[in-house]
Amino acid sequence: MKIGVIGTGNMGTILVSSFIDSCAVIPSHLTIVNRSSEKAIKLKQQYPSLQVVKSADEVVKKSDMIFICVKPHEYFPLLKKMQSNLKQQQLIVSITSPIKVSEIESFVGCEVARAIPSITNRALSGASLVTFGSRCSEANKVKLLYLMSQISTPIETEEEITRVSSDIVSCGPAFLSYLIQQFIEGAVTETNISNEQATILATEMLIGMGKLLEKDYFSLETLQRKVTVKGGVTGEGLKVLEAETGEMFHHLIQSTHKKFEEDREGIKQQVKEESKQK
Template sequence: MNIGVIGTGNMGTILIEAFLDSGAVKADQLVITNRTLAKAFAIQRAHPGIAVVADAAEVIKQSSLVFLCVKPLDIHPLLQQLAPHWTNEHYLVSITSPISVEQLEAAVPCQIVRAIPSIANRALSGSILVTFGSRCSAACRQTIDDLLRRIASPVYIDEAITRVASDISSCGPAFFSYLLQRFIDAAAAKTAITKEQATMLATDMIIGLGELLKRNLYTLPTLQEKVCVKGGITGEGIAVLEQRMNGVFEEVLAKTHEKFKEDVEKVKQQFP
């Protein structure tokens, strides 16, 4: 089965490289294109065997499973432009959250899947949020599950939690890398440690934290209990965080949901 990728920006490239690194897909099974073809050719140079084609229509002609990795407001015009080429045999996978599988099903005859990736998938880790359309056959569901499971943990979600699930799994790496960078910058600014040393220690710490959780050695609350000895140094730091962080993530979620609603409303104007 040939797999097509329309759009080789950040997430499209991450998916391509993860599929190749995991061995889930061979280079000669991939057919890709991008509005700026130079980006697609750069991927081809790194992975000889990938086919770069001139436009999205050619991707559809040569592929049975197509990943649509373009911006939300570009999807409806593209689907209309490609209308003559879609069939009910195609598996169409959209990676964007503001467009529902129901809206996509209303626009094309394909078997529709929404799969929202995370940058963690590049390391063959993290979650990928999956919602199947009503037309997906058992074969489609199995094919998609088998493919995605090679690069991530598929998590099947309802429409109602799409945004918050994406906030955690997809936006989360950016949120927490920002916090970690602020921690590093503060350490270098307030003490004699260099930024390079602080970065090394923080990187090792976050990897080790992930391993503790992955191996189910601790939960988040029990981990805090083990490190935060009553009356100790960690407890003093936690007290500052409790004071300063109160309401921060509630506000973060409020902002992401507000922006999401704006995007959903813009998309609604495009889709019947």
């Protein structure tokens, strides 16, 4: 199976590196292009057999499955340029949530799916969110699920919960990293521990906690109960968290969804304008 990646920003680079490092795709079967060639060339320096081309059309001609890793507003102009070279059995894979799979299907004659990765996939772990288009064949479904399973746990996701799922899976590492940094800052400010020491301890705690959950020793709920001794220090800390976090995460989800709706309005307008020009 030959894979193409259009756009080698953060997520495109993660996909390319993870596919190769997991041995899911051999470098010579991977074709990439980026608007600025520097990022693509940097990847080729790391993986010499990787094919770097100069246009999206070249990616289309060389690939069975094409991951589009550009910004949402760039999708439809790109699809218009690509559509004459796309073959019916090829699979386009979007990695963005604001654009519906059905909207992409309306612009191209080939098969369409969505696979939203996470930064955790770089460690060949974590989840990815997969949604299939209405005309996606069983063969391409199997191929995409297999490919994503080599770098993640692929979870099939309905369109209506894609945004909140992405908040948890894709944005979650940034949100939790921020909270851990605040935890470290509080420890450093209030005590004599150094930032370096606190960071090492917090990092090891996170790794250990992840392994406890991965091996199913505890759930999030039971883990909290096991650590909390009645009348102990952990309980006092939890009281502070309960009082001060309040509806923080409710507001976070409201904020991400507000931005999502703004993006959706822009996409709807773009789809309408592009449809008129067909």
